[in-house]
Amino acid sequence: MLTSKIQKSIRQSYQNLQTQLDNFVPRRAQNYLVSEIAKTLCGQYHKSTRMIVAEAGTGIGKSLSYLMATIPVAVQNNRKVVISTATVALQEQLLNKDLPLFRRITDQNFSFIIAKGRQRYCCTEKLAVACGVDGGQMAMFETKPKAADIAQLQLMYEKLAQGKWDGDRDSWPKPIDDAIWQTIVSEKHSCNNSLPAHRGCPFSKARSELDKNDVIIANHSLVMADADLGGGVILPEPENTIFVFDEAHHLPHVARDHASASATLKGAGSWLERLNQSASKFSGLADEKRVGRFRNELQGAIQQLIPLLGEVNTYCTGLAFEEDSCRFENGELPSWLEEQAKVLKQYSQKGAQASAKIADLISERLKDGEIGAKIAEPALAELGFYIQRFDNLAAVWRLMAEPQKEKGAPLARWIEKSKEREGDHLVSVAP
Structure with missing residues (x-):
C-alpha cells in the first residue's frame, strides 16, 4: 500500500534534491517515473504481480528515480533492495555517486554495499597450495607454471596474510591472468563456510557483510547464479527483496553466456x-x-x-x-x-x-x-x-x-x- 508516510518521504527527498544539485531543473518525466515505480511496488495496479518495465531517455535521471521510489517502499516494508547492472561503470556510479547522494536527501536510514560472486574472490587455502606454501603445487596447474606466475602468487599470499589485500580480484592493483586466477578461485566444494578454517576467507567475509546491508549492488550474472541455486544463497531471499534491473537490455546475452x-x-x-x-x-x-x-x-x-x-x-x-x-x-x-x-x-x-x-x-x-x-x-x-x-x-x-x-x-x-x-x-x- 502506498502509505502517506512513503509519499511524504518521496516528496521530501525530491525537494531536498533541488538544494543538493546546482542548476537543478525539475523534470516531469522523472516525477512520472518515480510515481509509477512507487505505485507498482505498493500494489496499486496489481496486488501480486508488482512488476514494471520503464524506459527513459538520457538525462532523465533514471538511477535517482528508482532509488527515490524503491528504497522508501523497501525500508517501510522491511525488505532488501538488489540493484542489478550490466557494467562496472554503472556499479561504481551507484556506489560512489547516486547512493551517497540519495542518502543525503532522504529521511530513510539505509546502508548499501556492492556484491560480487564467489569467483571474484580467491580461496586462502588454494592460494597457499598454488604458491607452494603447503605442497601439491603442480596439481593446481594444467601446464608447468612460469617463475613469474609463482612470484605473483607468493606476493598475493603475503598481502592477503598481512591484511593489505582483501582477496577480491578487482582490488588487486594489476590485472590477474585468467590461467593464474583459475588455480586460486574460491569454489563451493572446498571453500565451505561450515569449515572453521574458511570462516575468515575473503568470500565468507564479504558474504557476511551483505547480510548487514539494506541495498545491494550486483551484476546480472550474479543474480542469475543465485537464481540457479534456488535464490537466497548468495543474495537475500527473493520473496523479501525488491529487484531493480538497470541496463536490462543486456539480460538476454548475460543469460545466454551464463548457460554456456x-x-x-x-x-x-x-x-x-x-x-x-x-x-x-x-x-x-x-x-x-x-x-x-x-x-x-x-x-x-x-x-x-x-x-x-x-x-x-x-x-x-x-x-x-x-x-x-x-x-x-x-x-x-x-x-x-x-x-x-x-x-x-x-x-x-x-x-x-x-x-x-x-x-x-x-x-x-x-x-x-x-x-x-x-x-x-x-x-x-x-x-x-x-x-x-x-x-x-x-x-x-x-x-x-x-x-x-x-x-x-x-x-x-x-x-x-x-x-x-x-x-x-x-x-x-x-x-
Missing part, C-alpha cells in the same frame, strides 16, 4: 590423469568404510573418459575448419560424435558426483576432529580444483548430448582449434 560451457579435450585428459594418480591420496583422508565405492566410481569414470576424449580429439582433426573453428549447422552433431557425447555425459557426471562425495567425506572427518586441518585443508583445496573442472566437463557434455528440440532455437555447438595447446581442441555449447 566449454572444455578442451587433451587438456581435460591431462588433469584427469593427475586426478587418477591422486585419487588414493584423497580417499585416504576419508572414512575407509564409506569412501571405497566413490573412489572406484571416480577411477572407473576417469579410465573411461581419458581414451574417449582422446578419440574425440583425433576425430576433430578431420573436421572442416574455417578460421580454426567448425560450427555444426543448426546444432546438429554428426552421428558418431552424438553417440560419443552421450557416453561422455554419463561418465563425466559420474566422475563429478564421485569426486564431490569424496570431498564431503573428508569435510565430515575434518569437522568431527578426526583429521587435522593442516592435512585436510590443502587436500580439499586441491580436490576442489578438480571438482570445479569436472563439473564444467559434465556441463559441456550434458549440453552436447542434449536432444534437439522440435520448437524453439537450437543449441549452438562448435569446436575450435586450441590456441593454448598444440593439437588440442576446445568444445563449446551455448543457447
Whole structure:
C-alpha cells in the first residue's frame, strides 16, 4: 500500500534534491517515473504481480528515480533492495555517486554495499597450495607454471596474510591472468563456510557483510547464479527483496553466456590423469568404510573418459575448419560424435558426483576432529580444483548430448582449434 508516510518521504527527498544539485531543473518525466515505480511496488495496479518495465531517455535521471521510489517502499516494508547492472561503470556510479547522494536527501536510514560472486574472490587455502606454501603445487596447474606466475602468487599470499589485500580480484592493483586466477578461485566444494578454517576467507567475509546491508549492488550474472541455486544463497531471499534491473537490455546475452560451457579435450585428459594418480591420496583422508565405492566410481569414470576424449580429439582433426573453428549447422552433431557425447555425459557426471562425495567425506572427518586441518585443508583445496573442472566437463557434455528440440532455437555447438595447446581442441555449447 502506498502509505502517506512513503509519499511524504518521496516528496521530501525530491525537494531536498533541488538544494543538493546546482542548476537543478525539475523534470516531469522523472516525477512520472518515480510515481509509477512507487505505485507498482505498493500494489496499486496489481496486488501480486508488482512488476514494471520503464524506459527513459538520457538525462532523465533514471538511477535517482528508482532509488527515490524503491528504497522508501523497501525500508517501510522491511525488505532488501538488489540493484542489478550490466557494467562496472554503472556499479561504481551507484556506489560512489547516486547512493551517497540519495542518502543525503532522504529521511530513510539505509546502508548499501556492492556484491560480487564467489569467483571474484580467491580461496586462502588454494592460494597457499598454488604458491607452494603447503605442497601439491603442480596439481593446481594444467601446464608447468612460469617463475613469474609463482612470484605473483607468493606476493598475493603475503598481502592477503598481512591484511593489505582483501582477496577480491578487482582490488588487486594489476590485472590477474585468467590461467593464474583459475588455480586460486574460491569454489563451493572446498571453500565451505561450515569449515572453521574458511570462516575468515575473503568470500565468507564479504558474504557476511551483505547480510548487514539494506541495498545491494550486483551484476546480472550474479543474480542469475543465485537464481540457479534456488535464490537466497548468495543474495537475500527473493520473496523479501525488491529487484531493480538497470541496463536490462543486456539480460538476454548475460543469460545466454551464463548457460554456456566449454572444455578442451587433451587438456581435460591431462588433469584427469593427475586426478587418477591422486585419487588414493584423497580417499585416504576419508572414512575407509564409506569412501571405497566413490573412489572406484571416480577411477572407473576417469579410465573411461581419458581414451574417449582422446578419440574425440583425433576425430576433430578431420573436421572442416574455417578460421580454426567448425560450427555444426543448426546444432546438429554428426552421428558418431552424438553417440560419443552421450557416453561422455554419463561418465563425466559420474566422475563429478564421485569426486564431490569424496570431498564431503573428508569435510565430515575434518569437522568431527578426526583429521587435522593442516592435512585436510590443502587436500580439499586441491580436490576442489578438480571438482570445479569436472563439473564444467559434465556441463559441456550434458549440453552436447542434449536432444534437439522440435520448437524453439537450437543449441549452438562448435569446436575450435586450441590456441593454448598444440593439437588440442576446445568444445563449446551455448543457447
